[in-house]
Amino acid sequence: MDNKKVGIIGVGNVGSTLAYTLAHKGICSKIVLKDIRENIVQAMALDISQSANAAKSHTIVTPAKSGVDLKGCDIIVITAGLPRKPGMSRDDLLLTNAKIVSSVIEDIKIYAPKSKLIIVSNPLDAMVYTAIKSSGFSRNQVIGMAGILDSARMSHFILEKVGYGAGQIESSVMGGHGDDMVPLPNYSTVAGVALPEILSKNDINDIVEKTKNGGLQIVKLLETGSAYYAPAHATSLMVEAILDNKRKIYPCAVMLDGEYGYENIVGGVPVMLGSNGIEKIIELNLNNEQKELFEKSINSVKELANTLEEKFFN
Ligand SMILES: NC(=O)c1ccc[n+]([C@@H]2O[C@H](COP(=O)([O-])OP(=O)(O)OC[C@H]3O[C@@H](n4cnc5c(N)ncnc54)[C@H](O)[C@@H]3O)[C@@H](O)[C@H]2O)c1
Numbered sequence: 001m002d003n004k005k006v007g008i009i010g011v012g013n014v015g016s017t018l019a020y021t022l023a024h025k026g027i028c029s030k031i032v033l034k035d036i037r038e039n040i041v042q043a044m045a046l047d048i049s050q051s052a053n054a055a056k057s058h059t060i061v062t063p064a065k066s067g068v069d070l071k072g073c074d075i076i077v078i079t080a081g082l083p084r085k086p087g088m089s090r091d092d093l094l095l096t097n098a099k100i101v102s103s104v105i106e107d108i109k110i111y112a113p114k115s116k117l118i119i120v121s122n123p124l125d126a127m128v129y130t131a132i133k134s135s136g137f138s139r140n141q142v143i144g145m146a147g148i149l150d151s152a153r154m155s156h157f158i159l160e161k162v163g164y165g166a167g168q169i170e171s172s173v174m175g176g177h178g179d180d181m182v183p184l185p186n187y188s189t190v191a192g193v194a195l196p197e198i199l200s201k202n203d204i205n206d207i208v209e210k211t212k213n214g215g216l217q218i219v220k221l222l223e224t225g226s227a228y229y230a231p232a233h234a235t236s237l238m239v240e241a242i243l244d245n246k247r248k249i250y251p252c253a254v255m256l257d258g259e260y261g262y263e264n265i266v267g268g269v270p271v272m273l274g275s276n277g278i279e280k281i282i283e284l285n286l287n288n289e290q291k292e293l294f295e296k297s298i299n300s301v302k303e304l305a306n307t308l309e310e311k312f313f314n
């Protein structure tokens, strides 16, 4: 934790919950919070810092007064942007959030050009694309959070279905963080046993559909925004893996450069995370049906990237 500094830009539901989680885990010595809502960010920094002290964690949380306060950040998490509301898809946020994400990148380019970026803002894959294109950073520096969240949701629905194995469920979800995400039942296990050995096709299909709609289910219930506890925890795992060079493998959204047969497009794939950000991309042996589903998902992200190229980067 010595001298490790994490920046969080966008201190709303996800950003503040992430700051709280990181401060309580004590995995970095400093957290700096940046948001356009200046009073809120000051209040959040004080409150979270004080809660860390109560927990005897020595993480100090401060508000950023300007971009210069991002200096020295090892990792910057971007959670700035609008969340969707009922009746919206994540893709409806495309141009609004591209503007926000690329505007916050300006400070990062100046003050923390060597930091690793974890992108959370939606539509996730298109925002990773936006961050890479507007920063000019190498692809290993810019990583999107979604796969850990989607896999956690899948594990939740598996547990609901089978009724045992809590804490022993590993799930795998690939592709974009959208309606076409690709849950992989044959790479998902309960205590090491693959899902197709335990559940019927119908039960598995049900889990797959629930996983795809996991975000929407919460948006409909909350009415004012989207999920944040699971997203924040998922992001904290990525922060930890990079800061501590853990070389753990997590599903993350990254710019593909030939992997799985795609390039210059972002997709969710298993990635080894370490101090260089992306250490390695793992290529699974997908069957033909999974390859087709992955292609469909990548094509959806390509459509968003094309819109960005036409209407935003042009
Ligand atoms: N990748 C995922 O799996 C995932 C999960 C949950 C949420 N999200 C996305 O993360 C984003 C944030 O969600 P939330 O629930 O925290 O929303 P929120 O509305 O609670 O917080 C967003 C914050 O961004 C801030 N902001 C807006 N423009 C800014 C700018 N230019 N600079 C700095 N801060 C700025 C707002 O002031 C606000 O505090 C949304 O786009 C949401 O869809 C993604």
Ligand SMILES: O=C(O)C[C@H](O)C(=O)O
Residues within 6 Å of the ligand: 083, 084, 090, 122, 149, 177, 214, 215, 216, 218, 219, 226, 227, 231
């Ligand atoms: O569903 C959303 O809009 C937020 C996020 O992407 C999620 O999956 O919870």
